[in-house]
Amino acid sequence: MKTWLLFADHDLPESPQPPWNAEAIVQDVELTPLVTAMAQGDRFLAEVASRVLLEPLTTIEEIRYRQEVLLDCQRQEAVVRELYDLAVEAITRERKVYGWMSDRNPAAILQRAIEVLEIFVSMLRTLRQIAAEHQGDFESAGFGRFFRMTLDELDDDYFAEIDRHLRRLRFRNGVLISAGLDHGGKVSALVLRRPNQERQSFSDRINSLTHPDPYFRIADRDEAGANALTEMRGRGLNLVADALARSTDHILSFFAMMRLELGFYLGCLNAQHILESKGHPFAFPDPAPAEDDAFSSDGLYDVSLAFVSDDPVTGNDVRADGKPLIMVTGANRGGKSTFLRSVGLAQLMMQAGMFVAAESLSLSVASGLFTHFKREEDESMTSGKFDEELVRMHDIVQHLKPGSIMLFNESFAATNEREGSEIGRQVIHALLDNHIRVVFVTHQYDLAHSFTGNEDTYFLRAERERTFKLIEGEPLPTSYGDDLYQRIFGHDPHTAKDRVDS
Template identity: 35%
Template sequence: MRLALLQPPDVAVRTVTTEPRTLTDLGLDALCTAMSRDEEFGEDPAVAAAVRAILPVSVTDPEVIRYRHAVLADCCAHPDAVRELYRIATRATQIKRYRVGPRHRPNGKLLLALEPLRELLGCLRELRTACARHTASFESAGFADLAATVAAELDESYLTSVEQQLATLDFEHGLHFTASLGPGDKIAGITLHAPIRRRRFGLDRRTGRAFEAIDDPEPESDPLVRLQNPALQIIADVVSDAADHVQDFFGLLHTQLAFYLGCVTLHRRLIRDSIPFCLPTVHPTGSARLRCTGLRDIGLCLTAGRTVVGNDLDATGRTLVIVTGANNGGKSTFLRSVGAAQLMAHAGIFVTATTFETDLHGGIFTHFAADEDRTMSHGKLVEELTRMSTLIDHMTPNSLLLCNESFATTAARDAEQIATPLLNALLDTGITILFVTHLTEFARRRADSPHPTDLFLRAERLPDGTRTYHLTPATPEPESHATDIFHKVFDRTPESHTPPR
């Protein structure tokens, strides 16, 4: 049965390419946790699992994202109706299924498959009733399609006929089928017929010849049992497959509704904590749009317990954004905020910004400073280069690369010799890059050369050394003001030592 809450029906979507560390690098583990913790209903691990499954494979089609926006608006407007559908789907996915091995008798396999299918049929009835009750409230095409599909495919006559079919599978009056002998005198050409119903006074509707055999105390040696087992096996397989199909449908419905309920929980949390948010405006891939006001790091907003500074950015038409400035000035936080908002925009959910406008990318990749290799097989620089090589293998034109202090594990001159040709090659390929760096000389040389698609941002530092955590367009400075941190920690200015000649 068709389900189209995440995308329009019969539309093939392209998904954004990410890599396993992307969510962690962007600090989105806190987002997944927060979306799974509803103040009224408690924590639901299924919601966190759904968010983790859907975020990394978000879509690259603006129309699909706007389709999700409409479904999300319905969910926020009618959370009780959505939660009722979710409860039905949850109950259906929790119906216990018994798996049997190949040596299990067909009649036992049939009995083990019948009861779950009957329970699932009850869940289908509840779903049809709930959809009929709430269909007038929903305005999105996604929920309208769900209600129409359920009404068309699960009408009363169909559900009644299924119930009747399941009732006959008890075979109260025996199993009615025909068969023939195949090669090697084996049973072949099995054809099942409607079960025979006995008439009153013990007369039945059998035509032709029939006989009854006394049950053998050892069923495996009973020739009639050996005759009917292939027919029962066919029925058991059909019933089991039907139960699988229905439960798979409910599993998919459960995951998609869990994702949207997580968005509803996030919506309530952002309102409660007075965190600015919006639904992003998205543009087709390749249009080089990135403009936002009041952009904040979602992970920090959910965990800091205090007001988070927002940043404005206009990088429309820019393909390389280089961020420099004072240490501890908010550069990495800003990078995470852009990456997280970009991925959330692809997923069709809220971003923590007053406004956010972006084009879509075929891939979103992160290259953040890594921990030391505990096996001592290689150093950090080798690990950085290896990971960058892996990322490049997966990148396509129109991908987005977020670099946080890349190549900081080697000398500045060596890092510059690595970064310069690498960034040039990626830009020539059509990759958009946000590059947070301590390589001030590299950044200054880049700024001195004419690159109209470059944008330079600098973390703001007041004359007294205070960090405002604002990033503003500015050319790179020749220092990162590490002395400010030294003075803050040790309450004195570091002494300068002239090295001996």
């Protein structure tokens, strides 16, 4: 049994494989509010959401496969939640089965495995019933195969065979074991045997009375003999107990994977309901090949900000198809960093197979997401801010590959503008030459202005009125810092300076 709801041809790997810069991504694009919204207080859902978002898909086919499964989840949410609850119940009930001695006693191993298998058989019967009732309600390739596999493998013959095995494994008529003696007279070659006839005919029972099989009885006070018999019985049961325990582990792993994969989709539904309750739009993006440098959006907004804010969140329209460099300039606190986070979150959500926080979005698939945001100064004082920026950039370069997307937020601004702009230009040109898309937020006019006239560059600018909406426009030689000064202190900074000087 396989679920294969996240991938078309394999399960989610058992061990998480986050990118080397996962911590920086979570911090820079502020991923935590999205994960929290998906989890709704469930720690397991939080772990699943965080893991899947940080292990992005890299092909259009994989993304569309998940999008179709998620569409089914949206249409049939009640059934999906029922399937998820079934997996949770199976795992929970298995954990409650008494078995503290099962690691030392083959008989205990067998008894626990029988109890667990009986639980799982009940759960599998329910799963089969759900599949039979709702198979026709789902349209995606993922759910279609899941239900077909369930009905094909969990047929009447399967349950009948399990029932026969369970009856035999209870050993109501005792245990039949064959054995031999080695050269030292010790018992060897113990093998558990199935009775030749599980149900004796009337003539066989009459014959057993007239011609009984030879036997011996251990005396009631013969502890050594009883212990020896118990040991022989355990050795005979060992192989079948181990085999049955492995079988139950296999079924348990199926329910665990089912819970994990459905958990991601439930997280998506949880986030969707919050966006709906706040009136925010969302849509399935159109993934494009990396070489297209596609980026076109209507109303793209910061989804994490939408989850934590009760105020309206401003979206942005972008028409940057074929433009590997997006340069964002303009007024301080005008929405530039928020836009940058919205780009990073949209890239992660799209490549997880999710919807995105926009009215529409077409975006190229990235081979990797990298961020270089400004940091606080090194508290250990072992290096300055500019040194730290260069060290981080050096580390990022070691992992970059063609098709990646690189987000810069006020990078290389910890030195004077002339030097910072020159370093920024060289870094950007090197990245573009290696087919890496760049979104660069900066207040350095010299850096941004040097790319005007470049046909590969798309310019966005935060407005002076601070509507938090970006418009297409080349950089201006001011970020309107005076406006903020007047808003905070209530007077013109130049007049204030004159008063101090006088």
